Amino acid sequence: MSAPATHFKEASRRMAADLRHRRIIQTAMVKYETVRDQRKLWFQDWQGARNLAARTKFEAVNHLDQYLEQFVRLIESRGTKVHWAGNAEQGREIIFNILRAKNAKVVIKSKSMTSEEIHLNDAMVAAGYEVAESDLGEFIMQLRGEEPYHLVAPSMHLTRGEIQDTFAQKLNETTTDSPEDLTMLARRVMRRKYLQADVGITGANFAIAETGMISITENEGNARLTSALPKTMVTLVGIEKVLPRYEDLALFLPMLAVMGTGQALTCYNTQYGGPRQPGEADGPEEYHVVLLDNQRTLLLADAEQRDTLGCIRCGACLNVCPVFRNVGGHSYGTVYAGPIGSVITPHLRGLKQWKHLSDASSLCGACTETCPVKIDLHHHLLQNRRNASAPTAGKPGFFQKLAFKLFAVVANHAALWSLTTKLSRLGMKLRGLVNGSFFDPTRAWTKTRELPPIAKQSFREWLKEREL
Amino acid sequence: MIITLFIPCFVDLMHPQVGISMVRIFEKLGHKIVVPEGAACCGQPAFNSGYWNEARTSAAKVLAQLQDAEAVVIPSGSCGAMVKNFYPELFANTPQVEAARKLAAKTHEFSSFLVNQLGVTDLGAKFPHRVTFHDGCHGLRELNNKRPPRQLLAMVRGLELVEMGAAETCCGFGGTFSTKFPEISTAMSEVKCASALETKAEYVVSCDSSCLMQIKGLVNKQQKPLKTIHLAEILAQS
Numbered sequence: 001m002s003a004p005a006t007h008f009k010e011a012s013r014r015m016a017a018d019l020r021h022r023r024i025i026q027t028a029m030v031k032y033e034t035v036r037d038q039r040k041l042w043f044q045d046w047q048g049a050r051n052l053a054a055r056t057k058f059e060a061v062n063h064l065d066q067y068l069e070q071f072v073r074l075i076e077s078r079g080t081k082v083h084w085a086g087n088a089e090q091g092r093e094i095i096f097n098i099l100r101a102k103n104a105k106v107v108i109k110s111k112s113m114t115s116e117e118i119h120l121n122d123a124m125v126a127a128g129y130e131v132a133e134s135d136l137g138e139f140i141m142q143l144r145g146e147e148p149y150h151l152v153a154p155s156m157h158l159t160r161g162e163i164q165d166t167f168a169q170k171l172n173e174t175t176t177d178s179p180e181d182l183t184m185l186a187r188r189v190m191r192r193k194y195l196q197a198d199v200g201i202t203g204a205n206f207a208i209a210e211t212g213m214i215s216i217t218e219n220e221g222n223a224r225l226t227s228a229l230p231k232t233m234v235t236l237v238g239i240e241k242v243l244p245r246y247e248d249l250a251l252f253l254p255m256l257a258v259m260g261t262g263q264a265l266t267c268y269n270t271q272y273g274g275p276r277q278p279g280e281a282d283g284p285e286e287y288h289v290v291l292l293d294n295q296r297t298l299l300l301a302d303a304e305q306r307d308t309l310g311c312i313r314c315g316a317c318l319n320v321c322p323v324f325r326n327v328g329g330h331s332y333g334t335v336y337a338g339p340i341g342s343v344i345t346p347h348l349r350g351l352k353q354w355k356h357l358s359d360a361s362s363l364c365g366a367c368t369e370t371c372p373v374k375i376d377l378h379h380h381l382l383q384n385r386r387n388a389s390a391p392t393a394g395k396p397g398f399f400q401k402l403a404f405k406l407f408a409v410v411a412n413h414a415a416l417w418s419l420t421t422k423l424s425r426l427g428m429k430l431r432g433l434v435n436g437s438f439f440d441p442t443r444a445w446t447k448t449r450e451l452p453p454i455a456k457q458s459f460r461e462w463l464k465e466r467e468l
Numbered sequence: 469m470i471i472t473l474f475i476p477c478f479v480d481l482m483h484p485q486v487g488i489s490m491v492r493i494f495e496k497l498g499h500k501i502v503v504p505e506g507a508a509c510c511g512q513p514a515f516n517s518g519y520w521n522e523a524r525t526s527a528a529k530v531l532a533q534l535q536d537a538e539a540v541v542i543p544s545g546s547c548g549a550m551v552k553n554f555y556p557e558l559f560a561n562t563p564q565v566e567a568a569r570k571l572a573a574k575t576h577e578f579s580s581f582l583v584n585q586l587g588v589t590d591l592g593a594k595f596p597h598r599v600t601f602h603d604g605c606h607g608l609r610e611l612n613n614k615r616p617p618r619q620l621l622a623m624v625r626g627l628e629l630v631e632m633g634a635a636e637t638c639c640g641f642g643g644t645f646s647t648k649f650p651e652i653s654t655a656m657s658e659v660k661c662a663s664a665l666e667t668k669a670e671y672v673v674s675c676d677s678s679c680l681m682q683i684k685g686l687v688n689k690q691q692k693p694l695k696t697i698h699l700a701e702i703l704a705q706s
Contacts, residue, residue, distance in 0.1 A: 016655035026659065030633075322638045326655040360649050362642025362656065363516060364605035385518030404514035404522035411477050411509030412529035424481060444647040448654040449685030452482045459480045459487035463503055 004333050005356040011331035025325050035262030054374035057310030060242045067209035067242045074212020078274030080287045088118035091292050102232050104198035110223035111135035112203025113151050114236050116335045132193040134222035143170040149329035152260045152315035200226035204237035210245045213271040233284035239291050240309040259316040259372045295348045305380050310373040317367035339367035343380040358384035424454045470500045472537035476547045477508040483677040486543050489704035504533040512550040531567050540575040545607020545675050548577035553610050583616035589623050595702045596626030600669040603636050604676035634663035641682035657686045671695045
């Protein structure tokens with residue numbers, strides 16, 4: 001088993017039995033489902049909207065070369081500097097070069113999963129920069145030294161009391177556990193950082209080709225401050241975030257809000273077209289956009305799973321996934337958790353190391369059913385399993401393969417199946433001798449569940465007797 | 469009509485009553501039943517585990533045995549989805565793809581066959597109990613089979629259907645998943661069963677014996693007051 005697989009096995013086992021965690025997440029998700037469903041009704045035709053969104057993103061992805069070029073040409077025409085990063089290391093290096101050129105000491109960040117993907121925070125801290133997360137959830141995670149639990153709601157697994165304790169320990173300030181007090185405390189700390197920061201780094205939700213703009217969606221206004229107060233602004237964005245037209249936002253902004261948080265529209269949706277233009281009163285003096293590939297073009301080359309590049313990172317598939325709800329975001333050990341993470345991580349970071357995530361699914365399809373851009377998520381898990389069992393993927397499970405081969409012959413052969421029926425009854429009797437012990441082949445099942453007995457008369461035996 | 473029944477391996481061995489009920493229901497409706505001798509595995513366990521070559525070996529036998537059937541009925545949304553949705557994909561780019569498509573078109577899950585093909589919703593069944601219905605994921609999401617089982621249950625005398633909050637949530641079975649990741653599978657099942665228990669129903673009904681095996685396995689182990697029954701077994705009660 002690979003190291004990530006061992007981590008997942010151990011962590012998921014622990015979390016699945018954590019009833020407190022289960023209660024927190026189930027309650028939160030059931031609330032989410034209720035408001036999400038109410039807001040979905042505001043769409044005249046939700047399924048029609050999904051079809052349109054899927055088509056729009058697929059068009060963008062299939063013509064990525066043209067749309068990226070258009071985006072870059074237009075955003076550069078207003079004085080933005082665009083950088084291309086082939087991989088995580090290049091992405092970090094580009095950002096370090098900017099920080100060095102600006103002689104920066106303090107960096108303020110708004111929420112960006114792409115920056116998590118290239119482990120930007122760790123690298124900046126290691127290089128001696130002071131880095132402050134300004135999204136409340138990310139701020140809490142940074143104080144606790146944890147990875148984001150969920151790609152939209154990084155600290156959703158914590159109670160108010162736990163956040164209160166974290167603030168008391170890490171900020172040395174006491175407050176009540178009311179959301180208002182906790183937020184005001186975080187705000188006081190952050191406001192100082194905004195003023196100190198030399199560079200502000202943001203992520204992006206969309207890159208609009210038609211107008212050459214970055215679109216950022218947020219609820220706290222922190223991304224606006226991150227972009228407005230420091231003299232230099234940097235946006236890190238995956239190349240797949242392109243939307244062809246400005247008017248596409250009219251569909252994608254409400255869709256992202258409804259599926260992400262159950263809101264009709266997120267509080268702030270801002271489009272950035274470049275640095276401060278002559279005659280403008282605010283905005284950064286310098287604007288850099290870093291376009292990141294980091295294996296995305298590999299996914300683009302995979303005709304079967306290319307649709308995964310349409311993902312708008314709304315987190316809806318995590319929210320409905322019964323596996324995510326029970327094992328939680330940290331068990332995955334990936335930047336992108338839940339169904340979308342289980343599908344794309346093997347592509348981004350290697351099938352051999354990450355194939356276990358595709359196995360850790362009952363293939364229930366709740367993810368595919370909810371995905372606003374109609375990514376065929378659970379069927380992609382099946383394809384990953386197929387790819388993982390190919391001889392080229394390393395050592396396929398020899399015994400498993402043999403077992404399936406044998407079963408195919410036996411189950412579809414009348415006489416052999418009849419013999420198997422009798423042997424199964426004998427097997428069940430013999431199992432009684434080793435019940436629950438290491439030698440019990442059914443222990444993975446019987447530890448928590450009862451095994452149904454083999455019927456005294458199977459269906460086929462009944463049929464035979466009846467026909468006599 | 470001559471109806472060919474495909475009885476999956478675990479139904480044959482562990483839940484024969486489901487098959488027997490189907491035979492009785494269709495015979496009562498005046499149809500003739502045929503059960504091919506050597507077809508017990510649709511190949512789904514191998515397919516879902518990624519061993520598509522091995523799955524094709526199983527599936528090819530099924531294709532051969534069922535190709536002349538007038539209509540094939542399967543008492544499982546899961547095995548039904550395998551034949552109906554995944555066979556054409558499994559046999560893509562092979563000489564058997566046409567046969568797979570033909571078989572897919574005439575294969576039906578039990579409840580949808582009754583309602584959508586035979587146009588029957590009232591079988592004159594009587595089952596005076598409070599029940600809740602579990603949507604098996606494959607039946608629900610692969611076969612879009614939300615309404616037929618409920619239409620059938622609505623006509624059963626004395627039956628009271630109480631929907632549970634998590635009717636569409638996976639029971640946690642997932643085939644080999646249930647033993648590869650038993651802790652996750654069990655947690656999922658606990659969530660499912662808690663929702664079913666909340667309805668104070670006497671029975672969980674489903675179109676899938678595999679889901680019921682998981683649910684029953686858990687509630688029996690935890691000694692919770694809940695029984696399980698396949699839809700066909702209810703419809704065969706008079």
